[in-house]
Amino acid sequence: MDKESLLAAISEDLERIEAALSAVQASQVPFINEVSHYILFAGGKRLRPLLTVLCARLCGYEDPRIYELSVLFEYLHAATLLHDDVVDGAEFRRGRRAAHNLWGNQATILVGDYLYARALRIAVEKGNFEVLKVVTETTLLMSEGEVLQLLNVDNTGLTEEEYEEVIFRKTAALIAAACECGGIMAGLGLEDRKRLHRFGKHLGLAFQITDDLLDYLGVSQETGKDLGTDFKEGKVTLPLLYALNQADDSDRARLLALIRDLDPTPETFREARRIIERCGGFDYARKRAGEEVEKALENLFHFPDNPTRRLLEDLTRFILVRRK
């Protein structure tokens, strides 16, 4: 399925997700609505709510209340984006100025807290106790993941296992939860719930590895982010990690020098990119993302073949070719 057909197939769901996002009761504090709106309607892909809706439908659950529940994952995601903005000091997010540059760190932290609380209230209002368990467990994992990522800044000795732990916690855990909660609402048994969780986990890992690739190889106008921000911030992601392991002594020394350059220029980044390319870092990351997609599909194939399953398959494969 090409990108246009895929978008057409999910367009109605996306519209209903947008409607549900807009329908969430606003805060009495207009400023909070302003910041929330800025981050929630900044062109997000709505991947997480979409997966909740599709995983529920895959298992026969068609109640329209699923849209109301699904947006909690977008709220949680937006909350982490706001705190990430402050923690990373990013200039741009989705092609627009990062929230902390517009409203300051203080308001950005506090509105992040608000969106987080709002997400949990949606879970209380629309979900059930099992959904709440999954959501609170996931937020714990995520916050630990963010701390781990921070502690690993400039850690050029990061192992692939440690890298995977970080991206599982910071990205894949929430996507896995979004999928599992779709299954919970559909009344699945524990085994099938865990399959949906694994489906989301591997999809999420593929998604984040691709994201990390795009930070090196994307086109800034398409991704809406600065290129090379991970590198500049000292975040060691899979392409760099692999290159550091594979490089000969001279390439390795040069890469380390480029990472530690306290006053990097655009050429610093471009040179690092050339070395990583030469050491096979990008090819390896592409291969790993492909393997995660296959593992995601394996879990999906346990469910009966139907149009929703085929849509989820296409969505999963699309992760590998996305450009933003």
Added chain:
Amino acid sequence: MDKESLLAAISEDLERIEAALSAVQASQVPFINEVSHYILFAGGKRLRPLLTVLCARLCGYEDPRIYELSVLFEYLHAATLLHDDVVDGAEFRRGRRAAHNLWGNQATILVGDYLYARALRIAVEKGNFEVLKVVTETTLLMSEGEVLQLLNVDNTGLTEEEYEEVIFRKTAALIAAACECGGIMAGLGLEDRKRLHRFGKHLGLAFQITDDLLDYLGVSQETGKDLGTDFKEGKVTLPLLYALNQADDSDRARLLALIRDLDPTPETFREARRIIERCGGFDYARKRAGEEVEKALENLFHFPDNPTRRLLEDLTRFILVRRK
């Protein structure tokens, strides 16, 4: 009851609360435990968990699991302290360096998120759906309150009503929730639950007004905080607000000049304090705190007279004479 007798009467409960706090399963990330421990065991008064335990007992609930539940309110409180640290840029908290000065803003924000998630997981594990509703509703109110407070910095036209709205949200709402959840665990009906909520709300308002008084009149070695931080940060609290309304033109102009002084010295603060004193700002705040204590007691007196009620009465009255 004097302070020593009061402390003796609650000492066993406080010990069991400390034990429950220590027993919460630690994070797999040692750094998170380090920061959490620093903020959780920094000499907090444990007022919130204590109120949960005592309100439950007031209504006949003696199950020791109440201690495990009660600490969720200390976790929530600690999470807001960490985010406040960053937002306020405070130097000291409880007589020790503020967390963000030790670990940086980034880690402090993220460990705050972790403690928040941990609090909600305790609610999921130990509480019930009603507890969760109250807790998520409260966290929403609190995050809005923090934003309101931020927006009101330097707002010398703040009304008393607006001030009360802010302190309700930032302090009293959580204390009210701690009391109400004690009642929920005891199986109270809605009306009695709401009474405990109001008891906690008025107690919390009295507590915060006293806190705001101590920021002007406390002894730094006792409060463990810098004196005059609210004033320096442009936070308009009740004594100042009242003084601005009551002052003659000359005092008012002078107060405004002192508030807007971009390079304040200790004498700036002392002069402001003298003007506020002269305008009756401190007397008025003391009177208002006393009225809130009376309203708290009114709600408490609907419950049967027993030793726990008398302890709660003493605790409530003690708010007015506390020095830290």
